[in-house]
Amino acid sequence: MIKTITGKRDFIESLRGKRASFLLCMSNTATANIEGITQAGIPGLLHLTPTLDAEFITIGEVRSLGSIAETPKGVPTPALLTRAVHLLHPFREIELLNLGLEIAPSMEYFTLHDFGITPSNSIEQGACIPAEEIFEKGVQFAQELSIAGDYIILGESVPAGTTTALATALALGYDAREKFSSSFKNAPEGIRARVIDQALSHVNESDDLFDILSNVGDNMLIFNAGLLLGLQNRDIPIILAGGTQMACVLLVINRILQMMEGELESSKIALCTTKWVAEDAQSDIKALLEMNDFSINAYYADFDFSLTDHTALKLYDEGEAKEGVGAGGALVYALLNGITKEQITRKVESFLG
Numbered sequence: 001m002i003k004t005i006t007g008k009r010d011f012i013e014s015l016r017g018k019r020a021s022f023l024l025c026m027s028n029t030a031t032a033n034i035e036g037i038t039q040a041g042i043p044g045l046l047h048l049t050p051t052l053d054a055e056f057i058t059i060g061e062v063r064s065l066g067s068i069a070e071t072p073k074g075v076p077t078p079a080l081l082t083r084a085v086h087l088l089h090p091f092r093e094i095e096l097l098n099l100g101l102e103i104a105p106s107m108e109y110f111t112l113h114d115f116g117i118t119p120s121n122s123i124e125q126g127a128c129i130p131a132e133e134i135f136e137k138g139v140q141f142a143q144e145l146s147i148a149g150d151y152i153i154l155g156e157s158v159p160a161g162t163t164t165a166l167a168t169a170l171a172l173g174y175d176a177r178e179k180f181s182s183s184f185k186n187a188p189e190g191i192r193a194r195v196i197d198q199a200l201s202h203v204n205e206s207d208d209l210f211d212i213l214s215n216v217g218d219n220m221l222i223f224n225a226g227l228l229l230g231l232q233n234r235d236i237p238i239i240l241a242g243g244t245q246m247a248c249v250l251l252v253i254n255r256i257l258q259m260m261e262g263e264l265e266s267s268k269i270a271l272c273t274t275k276w277v278a279e280d281a282q283s284d285i286k287a288l289l290e291m292n293d294f295s296i297n298a299y300y301a302d303f304d305f306s307l308t309d310h311t312a313l314k315l316y317d318e319g320e321a322k323e324g325v326g327a328g329g330a331l332v333y334a335l336l337n338g339i340t341k342e343q344i345t346r347k348v349e350s351f352l353g
Helices: 046-059 079-088 131-144 161-171 189-200 209-216 219-230 244-260 285-289 311-317 327-336 341-352
Strands: 002-006 020-026 093-098 111-114 151-157 238-241 269-274 297-301
Touching: 002 285, 002 327, 020 046, 020 219, 046 079, 046 093, 046 151, 079 327, 079 341, 131 209, 131 219, 151 219, 151 244, 151 327, 161 189, 161 209, 161 219, 161 244, 189 209, 209 244, 219 238, 219 244, 238 244, 238 327, 244 269, 244 285, 269 285, 269 327, 285 297, 297 327, 311 341
Parallel strands: 020 093, 020 151, 093 111, 151 238, 238 269, 269 297
Antiparallel strands: 002 297
């Protein structure tokens, strides 16, 4: 039920039966306000998507809006999968990382780390991110982080994040144009290409790595690059729970290491995603992972909604949504702990009535 994308099974098997701490990175980029660029949430309220996702996975309700975020086509957020797994086999803890939200989630008793980071501008005009400062905050957080679990599952919720990730990969010189997924079944290539070309026009030959990230990146990519590098001297395994956006975090790390003439001890890092990303004909996460100078273990959960009759959930199997809010990592965690496909399906259905 857990399949290998790259590397060997050894890493993921070593985590069987262990308890994970779940961390969710949340941020807003004004890129999401470009009409038609993403369907990761409610039109006009896309900035609320990470906030609602965080509220739902922690407390099972949304307080910042009357209903849970779903796409215009009615596809509910992948947070349903992460919440379902948490109820079936609870994470050791859930902690939230505010990497630049317009509205913070409303809950008590859960740790919300605030780093004084503001939402980033649209990459069309230049994201205006203090990239080096955010990277250093990620490094520092890794050094101070205390978790109760045996390992970390790191998820993200960033509307329009695949667009900023693709722009970042291209700006850093990777041949990645056709390799990033989308929240849409059919990626909005015309809109996305226009936005990315405009973003790349802000990059100059004289720009250093952090100048490039400041212009075309997003806060999540930069912070998590620092976080992973900051964990290098700590014995904490970490799963990047996500698709091509998390693959881009590794591409950013690869360029940083090239600049620093450093190496990554990647044996404690893996990427886990969904079947919908791994088998997506319009993207290629395996190719992205193989662009790095280091090897990485990567897996996907062989889970789909073939056991449901719910119309909205069937849209996942048709290629809508695909990943987010740590869903792939959460599904792998469930499978490692004996939770079945049917149990997960029924729990998700229970949220939708």
